[in-house]
Amino acid sequence: MDMRINNTVSAVQMRGVEKIYHRGSTSVAALAGVDIDFERGTFTAVMGPSGSGKSTLLHCAAGLDQPTSGKVLLDGVDLTGKNETELTMLRRDRIGFIFQAFNLLPALTGEQNIVLPLELAGRKVNKARLREVVDSVGLGERVKHRPAELSGGQQQRIAIARALIAQPAVIFADEPTGALDLRTARDILSLLAQSVHQLGQTIVMVTHDPVAASYADRVVFLADGRIATEMYRPTAHAVAEQLTHLGDTVVAAGGR
Template identity: 70%
Template sequence: MDTIAVADAVRLNAVRKVYGEGANAVTALDGVSLSFQRGSFTAVMGPSGSGKSTFLHCAAGLDRPTSGTVLLDGEDLGGYDETALTKMRRERIGFIFQSFNLLPALTVMQNITLPLKLAGRKANRAQIDEVVHRVGLDSRTGHRPAELSGGQQQRVAIARALVTGPAVVFADEPTGALDTRTAREVLRLMRESVRTLGQTIVMVTHDPVAASYADRVVFLADGRFVGDLYNPTAEVVAERMTRLGAWADEESVYDPQARTATGGAY
């Protein structure tokens, strides 16, 4: 395993994803190469139809690329069968969704520890208590989702994503169902998990304010990587999004932050 693979939690090499065949074929990802370093918080942005959802599905092993490779901790997911992929996702990938995806009949603690049970792993009570404490749910572990606010439910989802100590957490519009104040609290919690736990988070979002909490913003357009931005502000992200189509065609080739228009690895 080379040193770059060790440094990267996730790496995509020339990933293409085509749906359909012949005249009906649609290219959702068109040769995307990106890497995500351990202990980093990255936002993925782009206009509707840019390939964000397909990117997340391929990077997380939920869908197989038509060509190219996806590496998790340096291991090529293309070598996994479906059973092995399912096991890998349970043990090494965390997910945070806009709709929380909590089981209503289970308590907060049961929802948080569910990935451990599904993976057949013995729960380490001290580690679980630490995660629960970090997300601020010490007094809510016996409650059920219906007894919690939206922000508290998302905190449960974050704890559930962190409890297995995953190589990477993928977040799909995690603040989309929250009010502005609660969204800010959730984003701070996600950023804290990166800085204090060394967690790697890749977040798909359409919100420039949410993206500003990340260390890096990756831009997709028409299924291609078109550049990135480090230490983003909401204003700069929003401005770039408004001209993304033209910028993707005309400027990404010489943007000093983009590394290369087709590469993006660093």
């Protein structure tokens, strides 16, 4: 049974989340008691050095991985104890994903790739909504083409439209511009920010790039599986500067 919290302002809430991996006789804490909210209609970038827990945080928040302890609420629904079928349905209905690899089916047109999640869920495609999403990502008639006939930037626009079409509670983006050239990456990041500020979408993006993070409303910095600090209204320079001092921040915080 769904455990909803009414009128919550957060698309995702994480409370005391720990994720421990056992490797032989040793244990590694990928997340060590994370408390964080991702509020609706906001764009958050998650950053940190390799091994800091970025991907694990995203996977736990999206219900792709179960935390060892703690609680995750997605769109007001407690993920604790849900089986894989329940989690799959929840992800299908309430989450959009954007990855560095565009993950488009090559035999389908752009439009067919966009509506595929709805068709798999047995949901009727609203043509007006489809046109609105296609227009919002600037694809025009390119949606009639197959992925091989599109540039990398156009393929990522298809992936963004696919994530937006079902109006999910939250979109998780994992290095969404990593395979794109600089100009195209900026266009895609502007598009993501626009979907937040004009459409009210919620986006959580893992990135290693300070420039990419500067498009977000907030940057959350992880170190050693803990939240080291946060930054609002970031600039690329400020983000890069903070990344160089992450170790100092964790020490100053007493390793919390």
